[in-house]
Amino acid sequence: MAKNITPRAKDYSQWYVDIVREAKLADYSPVKGCMVIRPNGYAMWESIQRQLDKMFKDTGHVNAYFPMLIPQSFMEKEAEHVEGFAMECAVVTHSGLEPDESGKKLKPKGKLEENYVLRPTSETVIWAMYKNWIQSYRDLPLLINQWANVYRWEMRTRLFLRTAEFLWQEGHTAHATAEEAVEETIRMLGVYRDFAENYMAMPVIPGLKSEGQKFPGAVNTYCIEAMMQDKKALQAGTSHFLGQNFAKAFDVQFQTDQNSLDYVWATSWGVSTRLIGAIIMTHSDDDGVVIPPRLAQWPVLLVPIARKEEERASVMAAIDRLTKELKDKGIGFRVDDRANVTPGFKFAEAELFGYPIRIELGPRDLAEGNCIATLRHSREKLTLPLAGTAQEVAGLLDRVQQELFDRAKAHQDANTHQVNSYSDFKEFIAADSGFALVHWAGDTADEKRVQEETKATLRVIPMHGEPEDGECMLTGKPSKQRVVFAKAY
């Protein structure tokens, strides 16, 4: 139905690219691998930021900003960290430009004393600063977040899901004890889960990453893992317990309340503009984007319909009454009163852009004292009395939010299955059947083998999984709990 959008069933990744382009969420930039986030996409990021920032503040964090340029030597200080990020670093080597031999083009001028890398993540700069800021247990905990851009020079990019530059937030906290740091790590994972499920309407599986999948430099990494419509997994957020690794690398010690000296315990956690990709791939359909009401810039789109001038005046008067009611209830809306496009076009565009509820109001409705509300996610059309419409709409928005979650949860549940042998597993993954719950006791090399043989990876060791004795599907070693394997983005 929608123009220029490849149906999901035909080619899921082409559909994704089409949706992003057609809904004007993002555009390719002159720089390979980078994207321009257009207003429709950026509005989603602003909604995400607004809500998460509140949740971070509510859990005691404050915002700060650290520079994008990191001395190359900083990257060398933590062994695993270097290894993990070295290949993805963009390196700044010169300052200034000057004309080249031809006089028509430019070349870099002064070679820098020391190279800088564009931050792939900020642990190193931040811990270099924390060294100065932390002396005593009285300086702890230190709970700082930053909203920033980061650069990771990837071989292959996908709009929102993986780009050379992306926007994110990174929390970096310092604690006096391991227990406290672990508690923080898990608390922030909980914040992410709350946000994913209650705002993005996206069910997630919280849990632990395997040794092979954890963040470079972490003791362990927690994550929330979601299932997209094509049954592939998407890591939607991570929270790391960094132990004393960075404190040792940057020599950050503090005096304890026992007057001894100890290294500081650390966490870091982040979510990125990838969440926009997650929303698209969780809820959207062949006609456009579907945005959960709680993250929609404008949950309601009003479309006045009028043929003649005299109709127009009375319709607009009714629209004005309605918008005032919506405003009083704090419901965001936009009125599409463009005269040069037809209602049909507006309807199609509203679906493309993902307004959760569209309200049309014309002379016919006015005569009957009604308006027509259409829910984006289900296409359900409702006739609402003009008296008390806003109240009704508020309830509908809650309902939509809930239905989106339920629908996504049903999809996740329907495509999550227990698999007990490696041969069944291979078959399951080859058939793209979703999340496989398997017993696992393998090591990193075993994981690598599974990945090579099936393309599936260990996504998450669920925190709330049922304890169950079993045997590892690959090694036969005893296992106490099932883990999730799946193909992933």
Next chain:
RNA sequence: CGGGGCGUAGCGCAGUCCGGUAGCGCAUCUGCUUUGGGAGCAGAGGGUCGUCGGUUCAAAUCCGGCCGCCCCGACCA
């Protein structure tokens, strides 16, 4: 880095095999009529055909080099 595809008007494409005045749809602009699921009619503007070179009377088209982008895979938030 491998595999595939593409580069022609703002966007999507045809034209290339078989060389001969650069086309179509959408969008844009003007006018009139329209408005309840992507409006109609009439008119108008807009292109160094990615780039460099070769063949030819003549190149979007044939030949060669180069550049860029997208999709798929390996790597990864």
